[in-house]
Amino acid sequence: MRILVWGATGSVGSRVVAEATARGHSVTSVSRSGSDHLRGDASDPEDVARLSAGHDVVISATRPRDGSEGELVDTAKALLIGLRGSGARLVLVGGAASLLVPGSELTLMESPEFPAALLPIARACAAQYALVRSADALDWTYVSPPALLEPGTRTGRYRKGYDHLVTSAAGESSISVEDFAVALVDEAEQAQHIRQRFTVGY
Numbered sequence: 001m002r003i004l005v006w007g008a009t010g011s012v013g014s015r016v017v018a019e020a021t022a023r024g025h026s027v028t029s030v031s032r033s034g035s036d037h038l039r040g041d042a043s044d045p046e047d048v049a050r051l052s053a054g055h056d057v058v059i060s061a062t063r064p065r066d067g068s069e070g071e072l073v074d075t076a077k078a079l080l081i082g083l084r085g086s087g088a089r090l091v092l093v094g095g096a097a098s099l100l101v102p103g104s105e106l107t108l109m110e111s112p113e114f115p116a117a118l119l120p121i122a123r124a125c126a127a128q129y130a131l132v133r134s135a136d137a138l139d140w141t142y143v144s145p146p147a148l149l150e151p152g153t154r155t156g157r158y159r160k161g162y163d164h165l166v167t168s169a170a171g172e173s174s175i176s177v178e179d180f181a182v183a184l185v186d187e188a189e190q191a192q193h194i195r196q197r198f199t200v201g202y
Helices: 011-022 045-052 071-082 116-133 177-190
Strands: 002-006 026-031 057-060 089-093 140-144 148-150 159-161 174-176 196-201
Touching: 002 011, 011 026, 011 057, 011 177, 045 071, 057 071, 057 177, 071 089, 071 116, 089 177, 116 140, 140 177, 148 177, 174 177, 174 196, 177 196
Parallel strands: 002 026, 002 057, 057 089, 089 140, 140 196, 148 174
Antiparallel strands: 159 196
């Protein structure tokens, strides 16, 4: 399978590249800086169309700088436009804040304990998801991480959810970035959630 990864130098993207490569896929890594990867801008529909041509799956794991949260929506628009008619599936890494808290009708970002400092990125992710959810010109999957996503170890295990946070018996919502990458590449291979959102956790 030919997989293109946007945001390949980031925490999630770099691990997706490693996971997909280890499974024997042909992986094209793209970042804004270029460096050891192809240089491209995921917020430019022409770059998206040009670099994604010939790929089976495009995984986008870009993350905006603080103060530039609106780039999430711009990038989602560019991906949807650039991939239209390409035949490639889009697996888009989103945010957790729009997921529902188990046992509540509130989303994570609506809960009283949600940090105010994270509201800009939370609102941008919610707008990103709303935009993607309205797309009908290509096959997409929106993947929300759990509340806590940190580097750790690869166990190869995780549990899935849909619109609710996946929590442990202790009420924790977490996964290692390595196992999050496993879930993303699993979805790239298996295409189990076409035009759906899902989330994962331990």
